[in-house]
Amino acid sequence: MSAYFSLCLKAELAQARSMILLGVNVDHCATVRQARYRNAGSSAGGAIEPDPVAFAIACERAGADGITVHLREDRRHIQEQDVRRMKEALATRLNLEMACTPGMLEFALDLRPNSVCLVPENREEVTTEGGLDVIGNRERVAAIINALSPAGIETSLFIDPDERQIDLAAELRAPWIELHTGACSEAYAISKAKRTAEFERLRRAAAYAHQLGLVVNAGHGINYVNVADFRTLPHVHEFNIGHSIVSRALFTGVDEAVREMKQRMNAS
Ligand code: PXP
Numbered sequence: 001m002s003a004y005f006s007l008c009l010k011a012e013l014a015q016a017r018s019m020i021l022l023g024v025n026v027d028h029c030a031t032v033r034q035a036r037y038r039n040a041g042s043s044a045g046g047a048i049e050p051d052p053v054a055f056a057i058a059c060e061r062a063g064a065d066g067i068t069v070h071l072r073e074d075r076r077h078i079q080e081q082d083v084r085r086m087k088e089a090l091a092t093r094l095n096l097e098m099a100c101t102p103g104m105l106e107f108a109l110d111l112r113p114n115s116v117c118l119v120p121e122n123r124e125e126v127t128t129e130g131g132l133d134v135i136g137n138r139e140r141v142a143a144i145i146n147a148l149s150p151a152g153i154e155t156s157l158f159i160d161p162d163e164r165q166i167d168l169a170a171e172l173r174a175p176w177i178e179l180h181t182g183a184c185s186e187a188y189a190i191s192k193a194k195r196t197a198e199f200e201r202l203r204r205a206a207a208y209a210h211q212l213g214l215v216v217n218a219g220h221g222i223n224y225v226n227v228a229d230f231r232t233l234p235h236v237h238e239f240n241i242g243h244s245i246v247s248r249a250l251f252t253g254v255d256e257a258v259r260e261m262k263q264r265m266n267a268s
Contacts, residue, residue, distance in 0.1 A: 020231060020265050021065035023095055024258060025219075025242025029055040030069075030077035052078065053085045055254060059245075062258035066093035066114070068240050071107070073099060073121055080107070087111055095240070097158070100132075100140045109151055116148055117156040117178055117240075131160035131180040134168045142172050149173075156217060161205030170212040177209055178217040178240060181230060185221025202233055210235035224248065227264050239265060 029052040037048050056067040067090055069078045086094055093114040098104040099121035108116050118141060120132045134141050134157055145155045156176035159165040160183070169177050184198035206216050219240030222230050230239065241261060249257040 020236050021238040022063070022258070022262050022265060023066040023068045023093075023217075023219075023238050023240040024056070024059040024064040024245055025068040025070070025097075025240055026052045026056045026059065026246070027068075027070050027077045027242055028246040030079070030082060034077055052082050053089055055246075055249075056086055057089060057091075058254040059258050060090065060092050062255040063262050064092065064258055065238065066095055068095040068097060068117070068242070070097035070119065071104070073101070083111060083113075087113065095156070100137055100144055105144055105147055108148060108153060112151060112153060115154040115156055115176070116144075117158055117176075118144060119158045129182070131162070131165065132158050134159060134165050134172070138168065138172070141174075145172055145174050158219075161201040163205065163208055166205060166209045166212065166214070169209070170214055174214070176215040176217055176237075178219055179205055179209075179233075180220050181218050181222055182220040184230075185223070185226055188226055199229060199233075202230075206233050206235050224261065224264060227261065228267075231265050231267075 029050050033048065033050055033052065040048060052069070059067060067086060069083055069086065071078050071080065071083055083094075083096065095115045095117055096108055096111065096113040097117045097119050098108060100118055118132055120130060122129065132141070141157065148155050154176060155174050156178050157165075157169045157174045158178045158180060159169065160180050166177065179202055181202060184195065184202055187195040187198045202218070206218070209216050215237050216235050217238045217240060218230065218233060218236050222239055222241045223244035227239070245257050245261055248260070252260070
């Protein structure tokens with residue numbers, strides 16, 4: 001069975017059960033470590049903590065269906081060594097978020113994560129701010145999909161809920177997209193009208209992408225409260241959630257933070 005077919009089958013099964021999978025983004029565990037140990041030697045006498053690999057394993061044990069890391073060009077949180085250790089240690093799936101650069105493509109082909117999510121990257125931003133402009137980066141994106149696919153690495157494109165971007169994702173044969181839920185999650189602090197309009201954009205985009213045969217993931221700004229709305233989006237295969245789970249884990253521990261999110265994502 002081809003990797004693409006098995007992925008589609010898994011998506012169909014998850015949908016049949018109405019189960020949305022959870023990918024936990026563990027970047028912020030590394031953010032805490034870098035706040036203290038950015039310039040430390042390789043072991044700092046064994047004092048370096050917290051370890052994002054141990055955090056990721058704890059997420060898996062609590063029921064996470066996959067782990068996501070973003071290896072940024074400026075290496076502000078996750079480091080290459082973290083990603084390599086995760087590849088060895090994880091029992092579920094490793095999803096590598098990366099910019100569309102030749103250096104990152106080379107790294108991904110060497111590492112062989114289960115999937116790669118292409119994201120825009122801007123040095124000044126606090127976090128990934130907008131979706132990838134697939135139209136403006138058509139050649140680069142196509143080259144990366146075409147290089148990763150024969151290596152058995154599925155490519156996901158992190159895009160805004162825009163039909164033109166979705167059309168091109170399908171044309172370039174990206175098997176997955178991840179819809180950027182950031183504008184909708186930010187709208188909760190603006191107005192109900194804005195939130196409703198942003199949600200409608202996401203709903204239409206998810207339905208449209210599904211119709212074109214794309215597996216639809218979603219992420220950015222999803223938390224324990226707004227997940228009650230996001231989980232009603234049609235055809236969503238997986239949520240990628242980072243900040244809210246890492247924040248909750250500070251109070252409850254990783255186990256409860258992950259279990260609680262999974263429960264809320266799939267509450268009947
Ligand atoms: N998906 C993508 C592509 C991201 O870049 C991020 C943030 O790094 C997330 C999901 C997770 O967003 P949050 O940390 O707001 O849950």
